[in-house]
Amino acid sequence: MRESSTGWLLTLPAALAFLLLVLAPTLAAVTLAFTDFELGAGPPAWIGLENFRELLEDQGFLKSFRNTVLYVGLVAPASVALGLALALLIESRAPLRGFFRAVFFLPVVSLTVAMASAWQYLLHPTIGPINAALRAIGIAGPNWLSDSSTVMLSLSAIGVWEGAGFNMVLFMAGLTAIPKELREAAHVDGARSAWERFRLVTWPLLGPTTLFVVTISLIRAVRVFDTVAVLTRGGPNKASEVLLYTMYTEGFTFLRLGYSAAITLVFLAIVLALMWVQTRVMDKRVHYA
């Protein structure tokens, strides 16, 4: 009796805060998506799937959706692969291990907005060091952030720079969980090259970690917002609109909350789908006895 009342007492504050600050507003956002609610425009009306129908014909949104898919498709694989390579390379031997780990981890703890400004300078078409270096070898560099054909590529490069160190640290944690004896045993059993040992021992045992890192990288990439808000504001001509930025401008600049909520639901659906795929794959594939 005493135990159960204590249990409730200890859970109650969190439960109330959760109801008020997470559950209720999330359900409200879902509801909003089916209304024409605009801030300061009178009472909202229920319009069913109208917002979603509009989304399908909204060239700006479709562009934003495609851009997000492109960004995720570029950033997630590249930052996972680079994160894994860095973790393997750094952990393989002792010299300068701590130093390199710190170097690649720096972007994770750096103020994104400030570093975006630094990237803007690096990528500046006329005064930026990157184009200055290209000029020195006789190449006219593009206008990285203001040209619609390079802007997503530039933002993706910054995304990889931000995410690789995070993934590296997760892979390092996964690597330390693999007993060294297994690799040594593989060596004794004839896996002479480092690549063989990686292929036969490390990679299979790293399966659960890899699956997890892939999922979290995908979700982090879907959430791209800061660099777009700071560097391009979706421009030029919507060439770098991404889901959360479109949701932000529709909701908080144009105050079309109903429409913005519909975009939020699309975003939520993508995140949930990615998590669902992760659990399905986890159940089926990455078991090892």
Add this chain to the structure above:
Amino acid sequence: MRDFSVPSDAGRRPSGRLGFAALAAAAIRPLAAAVASDGPRILILSVLGLVFLAPYIWMLSASLKPTDEIFRASMTLLPESWAIAQNYGRVLREVPIARYLLNGAIMCGGILFFQLLFAIPAGYALAKLRFPGRDAVFGFVMLGLLVPAHVPALPLYVGLSALGWLDTFAALIVPSTISVFAIFLFRQFFKQLPDEIIHAARLDGMREGTIVWRIILPNAWPAATAFAIFSVVAHWNDLFWPLIVITGHDHATPALGVLHFRTEEAGDDFGALMAASVLMTAPLLLAFLFAQKRFVEGIATTGLKG
């Protein structure tokens, strides 16, 4: 623990007569040996490392240069004439750096305080106490883990606006005070605590509330530190939510501060913009450099469970 394991001959002291050259050789030999045996690894990591550090190096470099030198786009890192006073002076005069940093600290501190206040007791109850409805509560926690913080943003904005709380610290702090992830993390952590500790305390006649305060809280430190690093890094760097609820300078966070300076004042003054970026990036970076191991472990444990 595992860093910089130096080959064994490095510790050997050179005899007094050999002097500086031998000393230098003794110091360099292990490093040279390491590079010789470890060349490709060091080389690849160094090249990649330089690419990763490039934004920092050029940001620092531009923050030291006068505008005309920046606009000449020379590839030299060190300025011909130094403009430290000019760039940093302008930032310190025009940008309330201390205010932004203080705002960031108040926001992160406030959020973390409430997150722990809600999550530690709930995590303990879900891990160790039997009460009706526990499974349902845990189900909601798992459900909450699926929802990114951006989803409830619109209704929260409407609510805060109706309360007249926009552009206040409350608007920055309140929506993030509950972290289902923290509850989940502490539940997993407390599950590993042996039940005997709690039983023994009960046998000693300790009340349930006292057990939380005297036994559970002191034991929660490892998980609390890891979560604190995760939480502070996430909220310090976040732009999305402050951009929505804060309009003026009075409650602007470091992220908003850089954005304001960039759009309103800096214009083409890249030197000053880079100086502002250096000053705003420095605090968290320095904290990281001083407590590297904790940061990396904190992000790794929270990252892997999230």
